[in-house]
Amino acid sequence: MKYRVSENKVLVVLEKGDEILESLYKIAKDIDIKSCWINGIGAAENIILGAYPLSEKKYIKKDFNGEYELTGIIGNITIKENEPFVHIHTTISDEDCNAFGGHLFSAVVTATCEIMLTLMKKTINRVECNEVGLYLWDFE
Numbered sequence: 001m002k003y004r005v006s007e008n009k010v011l012v013v014l015e016k017g018d019e020i021l022e023s024l025y026k027i028a029k030d031i032d033i034k035s036c037w038i039n040g041i042g043a044a045e046n047i048i049l050g051a052y053p054l055s056e057k058k059y060i061k062k063d064f065n066g067e068y069e070l071t072g073i074i075g076n077i078t079i080k081e082n083e084p085f086v087h088i089h090t091t092i093s094d095e096d097c098n099a100f101g102g103h104l105f106s107a108v109v110t111a112t113c114e115i116m117l118t119l120m121k122k123t124i125n126r127v128e129c130n131e132v133g134l135y136l137w138d139f140e
Helices: 020-030
Strands: 002-005 009-015 034-050 060-064 068-080 083-092 099-119 123-131 134-138
Touching: 009 020, 020 068, 020 083, 020 099, 034 083, 060 099, 068 099, 068 134
Parallel strands: 068 123
Antiparallel strands: 002 009, 009 099, 034 060, 034 068, 034 099, 068 083, 083 099, 123 134
């Protein structure tokens, strides 16, 4: 993993074998990110995606083995219970260009992963919403 801070951006290059969320948590702690937006592309394997049916109030997870293109990574880093919280959704595609998407739980980079973090000046905290069953943005 390599990263470079440039004004309000952090440019990140993840290398073969890097786990995406683990790497972003490390960067968030290294440079004390309070809130940012995440955009990226790349390739990965050992991917776990999830969907959150509100009626269930729990994630349904699906494993994707083999290599996939990360055609779009989007998300944010905010603060949950006084710690950085990485929240990412992604779309992946197989060698036949079939696409799958959802909440990203885990992915290991195969070739590369290029991510840009856009830093924000204000801290965004998350608080638990019992009705939804998730920690949501709180502007109070």
